[in-house]
Amino acid sequence: MTAEPPRSPQQRKEDTLARFATDVDAWVASADPSGNAYLLPLSFLWDGAAITVTTPEASRTARNLRSAGKARLGFGPTRDVVLVDGTVQEYSLETVPDELAGAFAEKLWDPRHDADRYAFFRITPQRIQAWREVNELPGRDLMRDGNWLC
Amino acid sequence: MTAEPPRSPQQRKEDTLARFATDVDAWVASADPSGNAYLLPLSFLWDGAAITVTTPEASRTARNLRSAGKARLGFGPTRDVVLVDGTVQEYSLETVPDELAGAFAEKLWDPRHDADRYAFFRITPQRIQAWREVNELPGRDLMRDGNWLC
Numbered sequence: 001m002t003a004e005p006p007r008s009p010q011q012r013k014e015d016t017l018a019r020f021a022t023d024v025d026a027w028v029a030s031a032d033p034s035g036n037a038y039l040l041p042l043s044f045l046w047d048g049a050a051i052t053v054t055t056p057e058a059s060r061t062a063r064n065l066r067s068a069g070k071a072r073l074g075f076g077p078t079r080d081v082v083l084v085d086g087t088v089q090e091y092s093l094e095t096v097p098d099e100l101a102g103a104f105a106e107k108l109w110d111p112r113h114d115a116d117r118y119a120f121f122r123i124t125p126q127r128i129q130a131w132r133e134v135n136e137l138p139g140r141d142l143m144r145d146g147n148w149l150c
Numbered sequence: 151m152t153a154e155p156p157r158s159p160q161q162r163k164e165d166t167l168a169r170f171a172t173d174v175d176a177w178v179a180s181a182d183p184s185g186n187a188y189l190l191p192l193s194f195l196w197d198g199a200a201i202t203v204t205t206p207e208a209s210r211t212a213r214n215l216r217s218a219g220k221a222r223l224g225f226g227p228t229r230d231v232v233l234v235d236g237t238v239q240e241y242s243l244e245t246v247p248d249e250l251a252g253a254f255a256e257k258l259w260d261p262r263h264d265a266d267r268y269a270f271f272r273i274t275p276q277r278i279q280a281w282r283e284v285n286e287l288p289g290r291d292l293m294r295d296g297n298w299l300c
Contacts, residue, residue, distance in 0.1 A: 025228035029189035031181030035218055039179035039189065041228035068185055077227065078175035078191035 004132065006139065009150040012130045013142055016082050019075055020046035024108070027074035028053060030064030038064055044073075045104045050124040051086065052104055054111045057119035065121050066090055073123065082130045086123035096120045154282065156289065159300040162280045163292055166232050169225055170196035174258070177224035178203060180214030188214055194223075195254045200274040201236065202254055204261045207269035215271050216240055223273065232280045236273035246270045 007015070026044045031037045038060050042053040051073060055061045065071055065088045075082040091097070093112055100120065101112055111118035128143035130136075142149060157165065176194045181187045188210050192203040201223060205211045215221055215238045225232040241247070243262055250270065251262055261268035278293035280286075292299060 027177050027189065027224055027228065029179040029187040031185045031187035033185040035181045035183040035185055035214075036220075037179040037181035037187055037214070037218065037222050039177065039222045039224050039233065041224070041231055064185075064187070068187065070186075072187050072189045074177055074189050074191070078177065081191055083189065 006136045007132075009139060009142065012136075012139075013148060013150055016128060016130050016142060019082055020051070023075055026051065026053070028061060029072045029074070030061055031068060032060075032064050033067055043108045045100075045107050047100065047103060050089075050122045051084065052100060052120055052122045054104065054118045054120050056116040057092070058117070062090075062119050062121070066119075071121070071123050080132045082128065084123070084125045085127040086125045089122045089124070091120040091122065093117065093119075156286045157282075159289060159292065162286075162289075163298065163300055166278060166280050166292060169232055170201065173225055176201065176203070178211060179222045179224070180211055180218060182210075182214050183217055193258045195250075195257050197250065197253060200239075200272045201234065202250060202270055202272045204254065204268045204270050206266040207242070208267070212269050212271070216269075221271070221273050230282045232278065234273070234275045235277040236275045239272045239274070241270040241272065243267065243269075 024043050025041045027039060028042050029037065029039050040061055042055060042061070045052045069088050071086055071088055073084040073086065100122065104120070124146070125143055126146045129140040130142055131140045174193055175191045177189060178192050179187065179189050190211055192205060192211070195202045219238050221236055221238055223234040223236065250272065254270070274296070275293055276296045279290040280292055281290045
């Protein structure tokens, strides 16, 4: 199972940033105030500092992200994961910065013109972890309290 | 994005059961009673009726699954997903049926002999959804209230 030697922290950070830049979808976990977990894959944009997803503003994910103010995201296949805990900033169609919505539309699609009313959720990582196999569990923390550890 | 025509409900069920039988890992979403979402990939066993994962009994996932009594699981890559909402039955090392622990050990590894004390969580699907691209969102429900729709 563990043919590859563990990557260095620097390599994991580089791989993580490459994944943020090129991957299309993330697993978005959220929960309501009663502790009901929800999970859905959503397309995302990485702008160099945060991850933005959009979803109809009345959807379950939107309601959860709004009430919790935070999210946990999973990236990559299960044997090459990046996990992010982040704080959530919500934007409506009226408040979303043009630059952010424009970059989202360029990478993915433009939710500003959908029949459903969408909200944008910009998630700023506070903690980032990355590992492939069991031998990479030590050293999996790449960011804590919003600061890269390397 | 949507080159393939949507699969029939029967085909989706067949693909879902094949994935349960052959995939190794699932994304396990859980939450604590305060609404803090958690997400982690865990290896799983499908026994024909339910999905079993194991995790140290003091871990965050274990505590969440125990208090919530339910979980939401994601399978597959984000463009070929299966999503499961299920009810959780917990077993300790002392109460886990030999047949279940043995089948888990045969597919994966044997948590009964780990230095950490593990718990087994057998998750019985109540709702199953499966889709690949946007054109498969209609008809994504394969199971409701524990009953296959086809």
